[in-house]
Amino acid sequence: MLVSRRIGALSPEERRAFVAEANGRATLAQGVGERARADAERLEDALxxxxxxxxxxxxNAGFVRAFLLRLTPEERGSLITRDGRLAAEGAARLRAAVLARAYGDELGPLLxxxxxxxxxxxxxxxxxxxxxxxxxxxxxxAxxxxxxxxxxxxxxxLIGALRTLDEARRLKVAVPELLLQTDLDRPPLTEAGQKMLASFFDQGDPSRRTAARAAIAARLDAYVEEALKVQPPGRDLFGAPPLRPAEILEGARLREAPPAAPVAEEAAPAAAFDFGEEAVDILAARQRAIREATETEAAARPAPQQVATAELLEAQRIAAERDVPVPVGEISADGAAQPTRGARDLLDEAEAEGEQAGQAMLCLIGGAA
Incomplete structure (x- = not known):
């Protein structure tokens, strides 16, 4: 085994320079795009x-763990924190890897x-x-x-639509105007590409401003959701032709559009029924006759107060005539007329005395109790 050993003494400044050189990379560092493409290959088991x-x-802890297991221990050390969580550098590297896995081969330098x-x-x-x-x-x-x-x-x-938008922004021209131009370096968009480009704009109209990030993401996610349901040819039990991507994108756009509010139709006024001039004259004459008869009858009717007063006087007279005179006091020896009182007065007086006696009895019973 060959071992390198330093023999001479180094000053503190030389020692720091030696350590930095020994720990430095011997090769050029990878660019962010190159590293993302390399990491994209390690995502197959994690996706x-x-x-x-x-x-x-x-x-997504399982997703992160599956990706980190494909790295060397030295690489993992810089991507996780001391307590085992994904560091900011690790999260950024994973996002780049996922982006490269999804579109990297089509994006090219755009990645x-x-x-x-x-x-x-x-x-x-x-x-x-x-x-x-x-x-x-x-x-x-899949x-x-x-x-x-x-x-x-x-x-x-999708990337063709992105390049079209990027070129329109770079040339500072409207997207519809750019689409009318022919360019050998930019092939025309397919039907699906046109639908993808429309999904980048408000209400799917390239002449409007670009839609919000969340709205565009929702449209693309809706496409993925439906596309994952389309089985390969020959696997449909009913033999129905598969949906085309443009149809899925158009369907997602139609589902996103709010339904138009129903417009209430104003009811037409009912047509007036024509009775004819003769019938109108007869009806007016009849109403006039009824009004005149009512006024005549009201004028001939006596006042309610006068009728009530006459009836009351007549009742009092009849009651006085039918009252029976009752003698009161002793009969005088000289045969003079004996004083009398009406039977009604005597009955009323007896009734009053009976009520007073009853009240006195109640008071007596209450005091005894």
């Missing part, structure tokens, strides 16, 4: 463990730009591609495994 969200979430943050004019779209990169990588892996129809992998169409 099925992806559970959504960010790479450093608790749900380095996205990873280095050079996303002028593409920030929302680039962020959305990052957000759905793990799901997109799962879709491509296609390679023969579990999903190969036509569902529209990565080339």
């Amino acid at each position: 099925p463990l992806w559970r959504g969200g960010d790479v450093d979430s608790a749900d 380095d730009r996205l990873l280095e943050g050079d996303t002028a004019g593409l920030r929302g779209v680039a962020g959305a591609l990052t957000d759905v990169s793990a799901r997109w990588a799962q879709l491509r892996q 296609v390679m495994a023969g579990e999903v129809d190969a036509g569902m992998d529209v990565t080339a169409d």
